[in-house]
Amino acid sequence: MQAVALTRGERELRLVEKSRPEPMDGEVLVRTLSVGIDGSDRRIVDGEIGEFPEGEDHLVLGHEAVGVVEEPNGTALERGDFVVPLVRRPTDDADGSSAELDMAEPDTFVERGIFGAHGYMAEFFTSRPEHLVVVPESVADYGFFVEPASLVEKSLEQAFAARSAFEWSPSTALVLGNGNLGLLALARLADRPAFERTYCLGRRDRPDPTIDFVESVGGTYVDSRATSPEAIPETYEPVDFAFEATGYPNHSVEVVRALASNGVATLQGIPGSADAEIDLGEFHAGLVVENKALLGVVNSRASHFEAASEWLAETDTEALDGLITGVFVPGEVEAAFADDESTMKTVVTFE
């Protein structure tokens, strides 16, 4: 079968030929439908993050996948079920436990397509059924959005939990970053009743497709060159919830100034080491005197995938079509991974 993989020592993806995987006892065989590409995938190719599976000379990419069960292999799943696979697996997958693996300690898991295990950008993959989330047929066409949207669901869950010990009625939300995760997050935040007004921070000049997308879902575009996160309260309004998707280290501190009293920000970016000079006294006091919260959020679990699938089943997917700037076959992998100002979400399809 065909697979898109990075080989050790290389900085380019290749289409490789691998043997079709055989499901072990308790595993199903899934035929891949499509796989989304995100910033992590590009960072893996650039050698910034990622880890090859032990003893292997290549890593199959892809962690935002949707597929269809080909061989249920005696499990409770049925042939033809549409499924989205979770990303993390316990290092010792023997017990099959996947409960809250998103909160697991480091070194107790691998991440398929990212860290120590092959991903899903191949014609077939195998998985234990507890690492698969069944989605309705109506969601299958947008199934590659389930994994990134699940990160937004987890962030919202964590944010509301963190504000659950008092009356909190948020009305405004800010997304930092107009990459594909930021834009998807904005679509989600703008679509449900929780937030009346949404903002998205970027650094682009008009005309620009990301600005068009922001406005198509009802958001307000904030140019960070004119308005830093810290200036958002004066220029626009303070925000109750902020979702960081830039990976820019200073945003972890600056976002606190963008928040309203009792506001909460979730951080999703994973930057490398970077020294900065910053007013920590103001950061510290600002968090305290207005009861603000800052939460790091990584990965997601089955319940978040289910919430994301539910949203995709209900939302107007026409808006999301505006986010998809390319659908490629595996042989077009170079074009699929290309990234310029016209790129938003690209997808590799195996259909």
Next chain:
Amino acid sequence: MQAVALTRGERELRLVEKSRPEPMDGEVLVRTLSVGIDGSDRRIVDGEIGEFPEGEDHLVLGHEAVGVVEEPNGTALERGDFVVPLVRRPTDDADGSSAELDMAEPDTFVERGIFGAHGYMAEFFTSRPEHLVVVPESVADYGFFVEPASLVEKSLEQAFAARSAFEWSPSTALVLGNGNLGLLALARLADRPAFERTYCLGRRDRPDPTIDFVESVGGTYVDSRATSPEAIPETYEPVDFAFEATGYPNHSVEVVRALASNGVATLQGIPGSADAEIDLGEFHAGLVVENKALLGVVNSRASHFEAASEWLAETDTEALDGLITGVFVPGEVEAAFADDESTMKTVVTFE
């Protein structure tokens, strides 16, 4: 009646003579029993924080008080009820609403004894009953601990809420700071079953009364000159919960390194502006990849006072006796506010 007050333009407290306050309709008259002194009080005297009541030339200090109802004045309270007053009042106290005033927006409240309203370090004070928490007689002797202990209760409530969207079983806690709030927090954290092991960060040489107190409640003293917060995981162990009570700006970032996976830190200090050079990339990524949380926490409401009163009713107060390094009459105000390495908690008594 006698009151301890700071006069505009002065840097010393004075014992002043004021007329006994007359309760207005809907207010009760409370006879003060005792008032604790904390770091905020000393910062007010030093001119670092605080605000005089509008149109007045002095501020009566004191926000950690316990008293007894002298005139119920037709309210539901009874003469002889032991009460602890809340600190915040709505700017317009007419509606008497005190629900979640600890989460109120800036400029919608005053803080008695701190910010724009007289405190309780006087023989009598008046208050609407909804700003008073009734405590059992057994708690009255330690009633000045209710307000600071309520801050710990609020921090714990917020921390557990922030971790409520997944299975979280904390076993270790760290207090940053061996001032009177830090030591009281340690006593609370060490006393209840939530945490098996507790640590307290200070910068003192033995023999030292704060180290003795830390050890008397079963905590481990951590000398910050030998072990910074960031080095605690290697030297001791990562902690699930951290309570910052130093007001040292760098601790707002460094504390994240002390946390275990999924850990949560609450910040209580309110430092002034202070630039620092720090690795924000590591801070940002560290929060994210281990799902850590950082919460600013200020003030507290009636339910937290009630939880603190409950703890004081149940705990072995003998341990707390070790924290009280001086009980003074109002005429000894200078000695009561003195602060050196032998000072832990001092109290002014009106009995």
